[in-house]
Amino acid sequence: xxxxxxxxxxxxxxxxxxxxxxxxxxxxxxxxxxxxxxxxxxxxxxxxxxxxxxxxxxxxxxxxxxxxxxxxxxxxxxxxxxxxxxxxxxxxxxxxxxxxxxxxxxxxxxxxxxxxxxxxxxxxxxxxxxxxxxxxxxxxxxxxxxxxxxxxxxxxxxxxxxxxxxxxxxxxxxxxxxxxxxxxxxxxxxxxxxxxxxxxxxxxxxxxxxxxxxxxxxxxxxxxxxxxxxxxxxxxxxxxxxxxxxxxxxxxxxxxxxxxxxxxxxxxxxxxxxxxxxxxxxxxxxxxxxxxxxxxxxxxxxxxxxxxxxxxxxxxxxxxxxxxxxxxxxxxxxxxxxxxxxxxxxxxxxxxxxxxxxxxxxxxxxxxxxxxxxxxxxxxxxxxxxxxxxxxxxxxxxxxxxxxxxx
Numbered sequence: 001x002x003x004x005x006x007x008x009x010x011x012x013x014x015x016x017x018x019x020x021x022x023x024x025x026x027x028x029x030x031x032x033x034x035x036x037x038x039x040x041x042x043x044x045x046x047x048x049x050x051x052x053x054x055x056x057x058x059x060x061x062x063x064x065x066x067x068x069x070x071x072x073x074x075x076x077x078x079x080x081x082x083x084x085x086x087x088x089x090x091x092x093x094x095x096x097x098x099x100x101x102x103x104x105x106x107x108x109x110x111x112x113x114x115x116x117x118x119x120x121x122x123x124x125x126x127x128x129x130x131x132x133x134x135x136x137x138x139x140x141x142x143x144x145x146x147x148x149x150x151x152x153x154x155x156x157x158x159x160x161x162x163x164x165x166x167x168x169x170x171x172x173x174x175x176x177x178x179x180x181x182x183x184x185x186x187x188x189x190x191x192x193x194x195x196x197x198x199x200x201x202x203x204x205x206x207x208x209x210x211x212x213x214x215x216x217x218x219x220x221x222x223x224x225x226x227x228x229x230x231x232x233x234x235x236x237x238x239x240x241x242x243x244x245x246x247x248x249x250x251x252x253x254x255x256x257x258x259x260x261x262x263x264x265x266x267x268x269x270x271x272x273x274x275x276x277x278x279x280x281x282x283x284x285x286x287x288x289x290x291x292x293x294x295x296x297x298x299x300x301x302x303x304x305x306x307x308x309x310x311x312x313x314x315x316x317x318x319x320x321x322x323x324x325x326x327x328x329x330x331x332x333x334x335x336x337x338x339x340x341x342x343x344x345x346x347x348x349x350x351x352x353x354x355x356x357x358x359x360x361x362x363x364x365x366x367x368x369x370x371x372x373x374x375x376x377x378x379x380x381x382x383x384x385x386x387x388x389x390x391x392x393x394x395x396x397x398x399x400x401x402x403x404x405x406x407x
Contacts, residue, residue, distance in 0.1 A: 018076035019044040024083030032082030035111040134200035153319040160207040161238040165396040166293035170333040188350040195361040216244035237268035256282035290387035309373035311384035323351040331376035343375035
């Protein structure tokens with residue numbers, strides 16, 4: 001990506017007659033549009049394949065085009081990547097030989113969003129920008145001595161207070177769900193953080209994290225690391241944490257992500273009231289689910305597997321589960337369930353005391369950056385804009401049977 005001096009870049013863009021494009025129409029794309037507009041720069045197109053698939057024609061009354069249509073524009077076009085998944089978008093643009101690809105890091109740094117009506121809260125703006133910067137830092141430092149990560153999921157329990165038949169983390173397949181062993185979990189986190197220079201967001205997930213009666217100990221452990229910028233707990237709002245499990249949430253690093261499943265999230269209002277009363281940051285979102293929570297051998301070709309992996313929105317969701325590190329939560333739970341053939345190149349054992357610090361860092365780099373696809377991709381339906389949308393959180397009474405895998 002081009003990283004010109006900011007003032008130089010603005011002059012270049014103002015003098016250019018080629019189209020100005022923003023890739024992305026979600027919250028980062030919204031911030032990109034407002035920042036460019038504030039500079040007097042007219043955005044000619046938004047590019048978003050997912051919205052194209054949903055037949056959305058415009059964003060801020062500006063046409064939305066697909067990535068394939070970029071080829072029809074002036075080759076001197078300037079495009080800003082206005083989405084979190086820079087690692088996913090950048091290769092797409094390079095493949096179709098677009099030269100003028102711009103990061104939004106300096107654009108955001110030089111924009112006072114408090115003066116703009118973006119429709120986003122100050123915390124949302126800060127979080128989107130910080131994660132975007134973390135993504136760019138991760139890409140820039142992938143082959144350097146510093147090791148930075150954007151996200152890590154830590155699975156604290158296989159147990160959930162709901163039983164969703166299409167859970168993308170595969171909780172519906174656990175016959176006897178267990179909590180993670182705390183000693184093993186703490187050792188795994190210690191090992192990871194010793195080789196990581198910075199980590200923007202630790203995501204505490206399950207199952208339902210608040211089912212774990214010692215979740216407070218996990219959160220307090222994560223709070224001891226200065227290099228972790230933010231700790232996000234994902235909850236379905238069915239359980240109200242108490243005692244230490246609640247008190248630990250009163251830290252400025254903590255953020256609660258409530259997934260609102262309507263009547264199923266039966267304690268949502270109670271939880272939100274409690275969070276507000278204690279000035280604990282949170283958001284509540286109604287989810288959009290895709291048909292990606294099943295275990296089924298897909299019989300895909302090598303080319304299809306590579307494409308599936310490249311288009312997946314989960315390949316940066318590095319996941320810790322039972323002492324091991326995986327590239328995504330689906331892979332983590334599929335391996336943990338013994339539902340797919342074991343593949344040692346898809347797993348890093350964080351509890352192997354025989355590895356040196358450099359060996360462990362190198363293994364994580366290889367897992368995080370040099371994979372064409374995972375063993376799990378052969379059994380996953382995919383997590384991209386083409387995956388079919390389904391109704392969220394349909395409940396099943398009993399755990400689903402694990403199909404016998406083919407290889």
